[in-house]
Amino acid sequence: MAIFDTILSLITLPAIVLGFIAMVGLLLQKKTAGDVFKGTLKTILGQLILGIGITALINALTPIQQFFEYGIPSGGFETFVTYDEAVVGAVQNTNLMNVGAEIAWTMLFGYIVHVLVSRVTKYRYIYLTGHMIWVHAGAFAILFHSFGFSTPVVVALASVLDGFYMTFAPALAQPIMRKITGSDEIAFGHGQTLLNMLGAWAGKLVGKPEDSSENVKIKESFNFLRDMSVSISLIMLLVAFIGAGLALGQIGTTGFAENISGGQNWIVFTLLTALNFTAGVLVLLQGVRMLIAEITPAFKGIAEKLIPGAKPALDCPVIYPYAPNALIFGLISGTIGQVASMVILALIGWPVPLPSMIAAFFASGAGAIFGNATGGRKGAWLGGFLWSFVGWFLISFAYKFQVFGDLSGLGAVGLGFTVPDAIVPGIVIWGIAKIFGF
Amino acid sequence: MVIATLCGMGFGTSMMLKLFIDDILKAEGIKAETSPWDLGSFKGNKADIVVAPVDMESHLKDYPAKIILIKNLVDKAEIKEKVLQAIRELS
Numbered sequence: 001m002a003i004f005d006t007i008l009s010l011i012t013l014p015a016i017v018l019g020f021i022a023m024v025g026l027l028l029q030k031k032t033a034g035d036v037f038k039g040t041l042k043t044i045l046g047q048l049i050l051g052i053g054i055t056a057l058i059n060a061l062t063p064i065q066q067f068f069e070y071g072i073p074s075g076g077f078e079t080f081v082t083y084d085e086a087v088v089g090a091v092q093n094t095n096l097m098n099v100g101a102e103i104a105w106t107m108l109f110g111y112i113v114h115v116l117v118s119r120v121t122k123y124r125y126i127y128l129t130g131h132m133i134w135v136h137a138g139a140f141a142i143l144f145h146s147f148g149f150s151t152p153v154v155v156a157l158a159s160v161l162d163g164f165y166m167t168f169a170p171a172l173a174q175p176i177m178r179k180i181t182g183s184d185e186i187a188f189g190h191g192q193t194l195l196n197m198l199g200a201w202a203g204k205l206v207g208k209p210e211d212s213s214e215n216v217k218i219k220e221s222f223n224f225l226r227d228m229s230v231s232i233s234l235i236m237l238l239v240a241f242i243g244a245g246l247a248l249g250q251i252g253t254t255g256f257a258e259n260i261s262g263g264q265n266w267i268v269f270t271l272l273t274a275l276n277f278t279a280g281v282l283v284l285l286q287g288v289r290m291l292i293a294e295i296t297p298a299f300k301g302i303a304e305k306l307i308p309g310a311k312p313a314l315d316c317p318v319i320y321p322y323a324p325n326a327l328i329f330g331l332i333s334g335t336i337g338q339v340a341s342m343v344i345l346a347l348i349g350w351p352v353p354l355p356s357m358i359a360a361f362f363a364s365g366a367g368a369i370f371g372n373a374t375g376g377r378k379g380a381w382l383g384g385f386l387w388s389f390v391g392w393f394l395i396s397f398a399y400k401f402q403v404f405g406d407l408s409g410l411g412a413v414g415l416g417f418t419v420p421d422a423i424v425p426g427i428v429i430w431g432i433a434k435i436f437g438f
Numbered sequence: 439m440v441i442a443t444l445c446g447m448g449f450g451t452s453m454m455l456k457l458f459i460d461d462i463l464k465a466e467g468i469k470a471e472t473s474p475w476d477l478g479s480f481k482g483n484k485a486d487i488v489v490a491p492v493d494m495e496s497h498l499k500d501y502p503a504k505i506i507l508i509k510n511l512v513d514k515a516e517i518k519e520k521v522l523q524a525i526r527e528l529s
Contacts, residue, residue, distance in 0.1 A: 128457075131449055186512045227497070228446055229478040282478060289449045293474065296453055297460070315450035317491070318511050324493065 012151075014092045015047035017104035018291060025298020039294040050287025051093035054411075057086060057280030061414045063273045064240055064354075066260050071246025077346050082353040082395045082418045084191065085131060085288055086281075087407060088138030094411025099145045099154075106158040107137035107295075113163025115303050124310040126303040127166035129189040130292030132315070132419075133299070136191060137162050139404065139422035143429060146405025147438045161425065169193040169421055170313035176200045179209070179373040180322050189313025191419025192363050195387045196370040202386055203371035203379025211376030213326040213368075228285070231357040233278045239354055240274035316366045323380070326372040327365040330384030334364020337388030345392065351399045351416075353392055359418060364388050391420060398423045403430040439470040439528065441521070442485035442503075444494060448476025451511060455489055462518050468525060487524050489517070504528060 010016045022043035026036040061081055068079050092100035111133065118124050127133060140158035149157070170187035173196065177188050188196070244266055248256055253266055261269035303310065320327050338355050345352045364384040371383020398404060399416040403426045407415065417423055441459060445451035452474035459472050475483060477497060485503050492507040504527070506520045 128454070129450065130453060131447075181512070227477045285447060285449075285476065286479075289447075289474070289476065292449055293453070296449075297457060300457055314454055314512070317445065317451040318454070321491065321493075321510055 012095075012098045012101040014095055014100035014104045015044045017101055018047055018107070018295070019044040021104070021108050022294040022298065025295060025302070029298060029301050042290050043294050046287050046290030046293070047092070048287075050089045050284055050291060053280050053282070053284030053287055054086060054090045054093055055280075056283060057081075057277060058090065058413050058415070060273050060277035060280055063260055063269070064236075064243055064277070065414060067240065067243030067247045067270075070251055070255075070259065071243055071249065073250060077349055078351040079354055080351055080399055080414045080416050082356060082359070082399075082416045083281075084135040084139070084418050084422070086284060087412045087415045087417055088135050088142075089284060089287065090412040090415060091142055091407065091410045092138065096410055097145070098151050099142060099410060102141040102145055102151055102154045102158070103134075103138045105151075105155045106141040106162055107134055109155060109159035110137050110140070110162030110166070111299055113159050114166035115163075115306055117163050117167040118303075118310060119307050121167065123167050123171040124307055125167055125170040125187050125189075125313045126300070126307060126310045127170065127189045127313045128296065128300055128303075129313070129315045130296035130299075131288055132189060132191050133166070133296075134288075134292060135419065136165060136422055139417055139419075139426060140165075142404045142407070142410070143426050146402075147433055161429075165421065165425065166313070170311070172197060173370075174311075176370050176373050177319075180319050180369060182322075185311065186318060187311045187313040188316070188319070190316040190366070191421040192316060192366055192387070194420040194424050195363070195391050196367050196383070198390060199367040199371040199379070199383025199386055200374045202382050203373070203375025205375070206382055207375035207378035209372070209374055209376050209379075211378070212323075213329055213372045213377045213380040214323055216325055216377065228358070229278060229282055231361065232281055233275060235355055235357045236274040236277045237271070240270045240277075244270040316362055319366060319369050323369045323372050326368040326380040326384075327361075329372075329377070329380045330365040330368025330387070331361050333368065333381045333384035334360040334388040337364065337385040338392055341389045341392030341396075345396050350396045353395045353399070353416060356418070359388065359391065363391065363418070391418070394420055394423045394427075398426060401430070403427050439487070439525070440485040441470050441472045441487045441489065442475045442480070442483065443472065444475045444477060444480060444488055444490040444498075446477050448474055448478075448480075451491065452476070455508070455511065455517070458514055458517055459489065459521055462514075462521060466522065470525070486528060487521070489521065 019040045023040040026039045092103050140161045144154045144157045173188040256266045364387045367387030368380040368384035371379035443452040443455035456472045456474045487504045489506045492509050
């Protein structure tokens, strides 16, 4: 029994399961023993590093939430950070009731379902965006876990949903991708699909594709924002100092020192809080990087053998070179959309997702490129705006009604999902489950 | 030889470029280590060749390696031509 117990505790440990998936992948690619060992080890370390980043990030988040609690005492609303990798990373790392292991197994079996679905249907896509494969496996496993199913049932249901998602989401976006890239070579593989399609649909109503954003000349002054450490720091400094300012307005510097900063000067404390959050995100990203670095090539190699001629569904930046101006329009209108949505959410007393440069750049930017493909310049502005405006409502809805269960209780304190491709199916299944009394 | 690929996050576009380059190197029978990098921390790493999207040019100005800028990230012909030329120039 001791051996059985050991095996059981190993296959319920996320780091070990992911290491195992990487090891099988490396063996199937006929790598040398040294490479197999190195890759397996790095994948396991990736998961552990990710956990360290999550802890740092959540620790820095607590004071920022306190700023707003003290700053707007009558507001009664809650703020949270929306970041998919942080949610899945935190839940997986905490691994309460094996949910972390369920995520890891869903990543493997979900991909197998995806390859099978792509093989037997006419939708021959292979989803290759590593962090999104992981995020969706995570979201769907957490969703089914919240209904109280046993581990095998959670993994089975989540894998089927995940597999169908990874085949059909790229298929859904392909008509617009053909317009954007002018060819049928590559597909879109990122959790933004549904809101990007909203942008494409809305774009058609307001403009013409001939009036493209790319006919406009703009300066390249936003380039420094591509460095995540810079853009996240800037936005968190802004948020933290606004929050600290509000708190000071209510409780003054003495109250601030007593209740929030533990005696530290408010400027120093706020500065460090914002930068500690960024540092946490950077450590988290390093973990994600190591976690998926070995698994993505393995999945690619296997899928290409089984589905010859399939179209690769790739990360959102592949479409940026086709419409760099639309990307900037999306960054600007997406930021406006986030703020507009935040104000409304605060007024109706719903949880308020803090602004995210990652969403404004990567998501609203892509939404604008989709809008530009159908509605030109006007479509780009509208597509970027809608992504954030509607997206922030979806994000707040999922957080408020605990669509994915009690994420805080699972370790993701003050964190919520971002991508619509996880949230919208989540809301549908959560709604059906509600009807049937789960 | 170390060939690094660069993007903002270090696991999206850079990973895709790495996979494309791996395919090219395999087809040509060239041995090299490829690794995806992120814009935030790459300056602490060393490589012989750095492959990056063309809009990252300003970030790579002073970096001591052979820099290859790719205009169309999914155009395998462009990537192949530029990477192979850089390898020839180095060896």
